[in-house]
Amino acid sequence: SPNDRILSIGQDESKAGVEVETPEGIKKLEADYIVGYDGANSQVRRSLFGDWEFPGFTRTKTSTNTATKMPTSLSTRSIGTWHPESPKMACGELPAKFERIFPGHPKPDKCKLANFSPYKVHQRLAKKMGVGHFLLAADAAHLCNPFGGLGLTGGIVDVGGLFDCLIGIHKGNADASILDKYDEIRRWKYSEVINLISTENIKKLFGQNPDTAIENDEFLKLCKKTETDPVFSKEFSR
Numbered sequence: 001s002p003n004d005r006i007l008s009i010g011q012d013e014s015k016a017g018v019e020v021e022t023p024e025g026i027k028k029l030e031a032d033y034i035v036g037y038d039g040a041n042s043q044v045r046r047s048l049f050g051d052w053e054f055p056g057f058t059r060t061k062t063s064t065n066t067a068t069k070m071p072t073s074l075s076t077r078s079i080g081t082w083h084p085e086s087p088k089m090a091c092g093e094l095p096a097k098f099e100r101i102f103p104g105h106p107k108p109d110k111c112k113l114a115n116f117s118p119y120k121v122h123q124r125l126a127k128k129m130g131v132g133h134f135l136l137a138a139d140a141a142h143l144c145n146p147f148g149g150l151g152l153t154g155g156i157v158d159v160g161g162l163f164d165c166l167i168g169i170h171k172g173n174a175d176a177s178i179l180d181k182y183d184e185i186r187r188w189k190y191s192e193v194i195n196l197i198s199t200e201n202i203k204k205l206f207g208q209n210p211d212t213a214i215e216n217d218e219f220l221k222l223c224k225k226t227e228t229d230p231v232f233s234k235e236f237s238r
């Protein structure tokens with residue numbers, strides 16, 4: 001259940017086991033295979049490789065996701081913002097920023113900050129997608145910045161591939177070596193697609209002069225063109 005926490009793991013040649021803290025007390029569970037999809041701080045990954053063994057890096061800037069009530073809409077908008085020093089300072093700058101960038105240039109007293117949640121941005125890939133009878137999927141195995149929407153989607157593809165591997169083993173159509181393929185292909189996809197594309201995307205934020213980006217960046221130039229060219233705008237949105 002959502003309240004259960006994996007505390008520790010163990011395995012032998014034929015099965016995996018976890019010790020889980022539940023509202024009813026500590027339980028021990030066993031299975032042929034156990035998949036750790038327990039997020040960025042994965043206890044399963046930490047237990048397999050060590051607490052600080054998650055190769056990659058963390059960006060120094062803090063990102064803050066804010067929920068902001070806008071006058072132009074009845075809904076609350078979620079907006080990402082960055083600040084080199086602190087998330088609180090990022091939020092403090094928001095009203096002036098919104099006045100500058102949003103349609104109608106709403107005055108600071110027209111936007112209400114409903115919530116904010118700071119997070120750190122990582123690019124990291126586990127040493128392997130599993131060891132023996134333990135497997136990793138999604139954020140437990142790899143992290144990327146949110147620009148491009150490749151975090152959750154990468155995790156979904158992990159799970160789809162892993163499901164096929166485990167069904168293959170269960171039905172006797174494959175042996176355990178297929179899990180090496182899972183490791184090889186998903187780590188390759190992270191390195192060649194998720195990491196590369198998300199890194200290129202974040203460079204658009206930090207890797208260029210914000211005052212001239214709209215004139216120099218090829219993608220931003222296309223975005224700008226949608227303002228004045230309705231035919232291109234329709235094509236671009238596909």
Ligand SMILES: Cc1cc2nc3c(=O)[nH]c(=O)nc-3n(C[C@H](O)[C@H](O)[C@H](O)COP(=O)(O)OP(=O)(O)OC[C@H]3O[C@@H](n4cnc5c(N)ncnc54)[C@H](O)[C@@H]3O)c2cc1C
Nearest residue numbers: 004005006038039043065138139140146149150151152153
């Ligand atoms: C601001 C932001 C914006 C994002 N935008 C996008 C986007 O637009 N598109 C996209 O594709 N991705 C996006 N992502 C990434 C996406 O949210 C994650 O990749 C995705 O949620 C990962 O899913 P997950 O199931 O691996 O981990 P999580 O969603 O973190 O779930 C992990 C689960 O494991 C549980 N858990 C943790 N520890 C234990 C334990 N010891 N025992 C048992 N359970 C445990 C947690 O309670 C949680 O329920 C964004 C991320 C952020 C921070």
